[in-house]
Amino acid sequence: MRAAVAEGVNAPLSLIERDVPDPGAGEVLVKVTACGVCYSDLNLLQGKYAFARFPVIPGHEVTGVVTAVGDGVTFPEVGTTVGAQFLYDSCGHCNYCVRGEQILCPRKRITGVVTDGGYAEYAVFKAGFVTPLPSGLDPVQAAPLMCAGITAYNGLRHAGATPNSRVAVIGAGGIGTLAIRYAVAMGARVAVVGRSRRGEDAAKAMGAELYVSTDESPAAETLKTWDGGADVILNAAPSSTAAAETLGGLAPDGTLILCGYSAYPLSLPVQPMVLNRLRVMASPSGSPHDLRDTLAFSAQHQILPAITAITLDEAPETLDAMAAGRARGGRGVITFA
Structure with missing residues (x-):
């Protein structure tokens, strides 16, 4: 698969070929349809996240289709169109997690910052942290809803x-x-x-x-x-x-x-x-139940952002334009055929 990798702070994205990953227990493999290019991705490249882990594939505004599931996963099923968000996973047992406020977990991990994200043709996510897209939401236009x-x-x-x-x-x-x-x-x-x-x-x-x-x-x-x-x-x-x-x-x-x-x-x-x-x-983004509510409200009221579809090869140029304050025409969204 093709992927864009952030090698380190102030280093250009590297466009590489990499094997398609296998989902482990509790994980799903998603064939990425689209991934929004967020200012948080720019913050990653500029060194504004001290907790970042390099090298890493950026991107946390992800939509795609589940193509394989790991051991123990019964939901979502293969073939489900899902969205993956800023929150990759959490510890699952602290007071915040058991109340459904995983975004406040002290051990939470952030997609595309400490774990690989959506600047790739395929990505692995935790099954409990992806959200099925409601009918009526275009997966390309809906990608920025996963963060913005x-x-x-x-x-x-x-x-x-x-x-x-x-x-x-x-x-x-x-x-x-x-x-x-x-x-x-x-x-x-x-x-x-x-x-x-x-x-x-x-x-x-x-x-x-x-x-x-x-x-x-x-x-x-x-x-x-x-x-x-x-x-x-x-x-x-x-x-x-x-x-x-x-x-x-x-x-x-x-x-x-x-x-x-x-x-x-x-x-x-x-x-x-x-x-x-x-x-x-x-407000630091939200937990899985918050994303479900956001997508449902967006579908009900047909609220979708203005976007500019780009290719993976155009991602570095888009990030450069954002850094220079030249970004125009709606949020850049990487699309995969």
């Missing part, structure tokens, strides 16, 4: 987004665009925060009622005039500063949730937080 989708949907749920709540989304990239569409489908009122007016028409087309350009006015001040402020602010931008500067736009009892961040420390004004009972939290 679950991060946005789960973030909104944990932050308390409800029908008629006011939800502001900072940034309208991969996660942000899905967060806007999910929030609208949940029945929330939505505002979008961007640097310029360039994204206003697209945001309004997705159902946003308010667009805030930070080039024209501070986001916090504008959001505060939106019937008293946002109940939820979801930061999808790769900037901790942008999140902190928007905190003042929360209504009392509001929540700022970080789905995007940068290396800079998060500096927050304590007194307004105390006086208004504000909360700040983060």
Whole structure:
């Protein structure tokens, strides 16, 4: 099989031939249909994950078809179309795992970072950590839902987004665009925060009622005039500063949730937080049950991301464009014939 391998930090991807792996006990072999190219893959190559293990095949936004199963596997069956996510597996016995919150397991392993992922024609995954795709979801377009989708949907749920709540989304990239569409489908009122007016028409087309350009006015001040402020602010931008500067736009009892961040420390004004009972939290993707919910909601409301289909050979070029801020045309998704 063909695969792209990350040999180390700041090293180019190597396109190689490798034997198709065999699934072990409790594992499934998946013939990969598609794999999204995520900014986390770029973080891996840039050395931002101290726990990474090289060499490794990147990719954690994977869809494909189960072609073989290891000992003890009765589900999913051969022939099932599945998705594999950021979370590869967990210990299975800690307090978080037994509650179904495997994403919080201290011994969790991350797909495409410490174990081989989807930049390959075939990949092996743990049977309990792949999720069958609902009917109606195209497996190529659905690939980014395995990370960007679950991060946005789960973030909104944990932050308390409800029908008629006011939800502001900072940034309208991969996660942000899905967060806007999910929030609208949940029945929330939505505002979008961007640097310029360039994204206003697209945001309004997705159902946003308010667009805030930070080039024209501070986001916090504008959001505060939106019937008293946002109940939820979801930061999808790769900037901790942008999140902190928007905190003042929360209504009392509001929540700022970080789905995007940068290396800079998060500096927050304590007194307004105390006086208004504000909360700040983060959302690290999700557990298998969260992915199942994300895919079901996406299928029900036909929420799929805009993508650009690419070949495995084009993956290095796509990552270079992302690093240089030149990525355009929707999330890059590697497809395999």
